[in-house]
Amino acid sequence: MPDPLARKLQHYGPLLDADRLWLADTLGVRRQIAARTDIIMEGEDPRAVNVVLEGWACRYRQLADGRRQIVSLLLPGDSCDPHVFLLDRMDHAICALTPVTLAQIRGPVMQELTARSPNLDYVFHRETLASAAIQREWAVNLGCRTGIERLAHLFCELFTRLSAVGLTKGDTCAFPITQNDLADALGQTSVHINRTLQDLRAAGLITLRSRQLTLHDPERLARLAHFDPAYLHFTVEPIDAGNPIRE
Amino acid sequence: MPDPLARKLQHYGPLLDADRLWLADTLGVRRQIAARTDIIMEGEDPRAVNVVLEGWACRYRQLADGRRQIVSLLLPGDSCDPHVFLLDRMDHAICALTPVTLAQIRGPVMQELTARSPNLDYVFHRETLASAAIQREWAVNLGCRTGIERLAHLFCELFTRLSAVGLTKGDTCAFPITQNDLADALGQTSVHINRTLQDLRAAGLITLRSRQLTLHDPERLARLAHFDPAYLHFTVEPIDAGNPIRE
DNA sequence: CGGCTGGTTGATTGGTTTCAACAAGCGTGG
DNA sequence: CCACGCTTGTTGAAACCAATCAACCAGCCG
Numbered sequence A, B: 001m002p003d004p005l006a007r008k009l010q011h012y013g014p015l016l017d018a019d020r021l022w023l024a025d026t027l028g029v030r031r032q033i034a035a036r037t038d039i040i041m042e043g044e045d046p047r048a049v050n051v052v053l054e055g056w057a058c059r060y061r062q063l064a065d066g067r068r069q070i071v072s073l074l075l076p077g078d079s080c081d082p083h084v085f086l087l088d089r090m091d092h093a094i095c096a097l098t099p100v101t102l103a104q105i106r107g108p109v110m111q112e113l114t115a116r117s118p119n120l121d122y123v124f125h126r127e128t129l130a131s132a133a134i135q136r137e138w139a140v141n142l143g144c145r146t147g148i149e150r151l152a153h154l155f156c157e158l159f160t161r162l163s164a165v166g167l168t169k170g171d172t173c174a175f176p177i178t179q180n181d182l183a184d185a186l187g188q189t190s191v192h193i194n195r196t197l198q199d200l201r202a203a204g205l206i207t208l209r210s211r212q213l214t215l216h217d218p219e220r221l222a223r224l225a226h227f228d229p230a231y232l233h234f235t236v237e238p239i240d241a242g243n244p245i246r247e
Numbered sequence C: 001c002g003g004c005t006g007g008t009t010g011a012t013t014g015g016t017t018t019c020a021a022c023a024a025g026c027g028t029g030g
Numbered sequence D: 001c002c003a004c005g006c007t008t009g010t011t012g013a014a015a016c017c018a019a020t021c022a023a024c025c026a027g028c029c030g
Helices: A004-009 A017-026 A107-116 A118-144 A147-164 A179-186 A190-202 A218-225 B004-012 B017-026 B107-116 B118-144 B147-164 B179-186 B190-202 B218-225
Strands: A030-033 A038-040 A048-054 A057-062 A068-074 A093-096 A100-106 A172-174 A206-209 A212-215 B030-033 B038-040 B048-054 B057-062 B068-074 B093-096 B100-106 B172-174 B206-209 B212-215
Touching: A004 A017, A004 A048, A004 A118, A017 A107, A017 A118, A048 A107, A057 A179, A057 B118, A068 A118, A068 A179, A068 B118, A100 A107, A107 A118, A118 A147, A118 B057, A118 B068, A118 B118, A118 B179, A147 A172, A147 A179, A147 A190, A147 A212, A147 A218, A179 A190, A179 B118, A190 A206, B004 B017, B004 B048, B004 B118, B004 B147, B017 B107, B017 B118, B048 B107, B057 B179, B068 B118, B068 B179, B100 B107, B107 B118, B118 B147, B147 B172, B147 B179, B147 B190, B147 B212, B147 B218, B179 B190, B190 B206
Parallel strands: none
Antiparallel strands: A030 A100, A038 A093, A048 A100, A057 A068, A057 A093, A172 A212, A206 A212, B030 B100, B038 B093, B048 B100, B057 B068, B057 B093, B172 B212, B206 B212
């Protein structure tokens, strides 16, 4: 998977050849992050836009007494907000859940990029709006879905997002995070996530084994979860569009 | 309260005199919305940026079976995203919780505004980033705070935000929404909100009567809620800065 | 006055957490 | 190579928080 960023951005609008070239240029320098280490910490001054190229990361907040809430998951192609560097202080931390490969785009570089290409600026804005929509949907998930619906919804969302960057193969995708991470993302305990997983398996809806997730009946799963992909704002439906898999 | 938008924006960066004039111009046309009516519905094409000038509104999503989740509250000065018009379809609805006065800025007007004033563009971007942070904090609230902490946290947040636009008077502010609305915002039932409110009252922390909220001990309330206003990203601390009250 | 909305209370049910223990998988070092 | 320790997943029982259901009250308005 050569360039997940461009791969993802094109779902928010067509990329010009010049845009692709410029993007490829800016992504030159890469950084490797070990699993379970912070990419940026709460309170830090964000000077660059981090773009995940490989692996999964998450934004999280930790309360004084240790409670952790994962507020979003960052998959390959996801960036932590194209305009973060305008703030002086991170209000949350970002942590690698698996080994992660990052590209970092410094603020000024980003500003030059969007100044040169109004099209890229437009696409980045739409990406920001889509991220906001995902964040809202997480609030819906936490606020008014039951345990099994939450988990099902997360599976649907992540599968769709992974599919958009060519990281699914039929009904299967990598799913490299622990039940503990799932618990912290869904506002539940890992014990309960474990039992809910078993319910989903027993219903014949999914298989989750050795970090591989398979959706056996995506439609029924979506119905159970009340999942409607509209909020992802992809211009093309990534699942139905049949993206060629390049590994 | 003459111009809550400018009042709010200045917390994200200084406004130039020219900015204020241009803003005042674009806010010329106003719209009155009755309580309990949708300002924009899910599925609609957002052609303008709605700015709340008076009253409270909310973004919400409603599931097929009737469950409603309020995903954010819009107070005077809040806009529903300076760049919404770039999307073709609302993924959620916005509803007036009280009678609301709106200004509507059409997409092209907004684009001209930010093109003319890089400073305004910067300030709007920071506002967008702050809204995203609030949205994340709501996920934290729903995901890992207890009933009483959630309610306390919401009170702290709303009081701080109202204070930023001069809508507090000492420790008191208007609080015009029902326990049912609170329930839908906090992912609980109105019955439980009611009992939690009584706990907060019994602890001597708040008074909430006839749509007026008073915080008797803001610090203790903040501690109970694990409330840290940093995520609001105000350049000046609105509470401590002692904003002059203009009614 | 009647009807409506919003708030309050009690009893019961049920979904989740908590606590505790154990099994399975995996990398490491003796 | 196996033993060891660590992380991750799994299971059971008890405690608890919050939902549900139902009834009732207070205020407001036509």
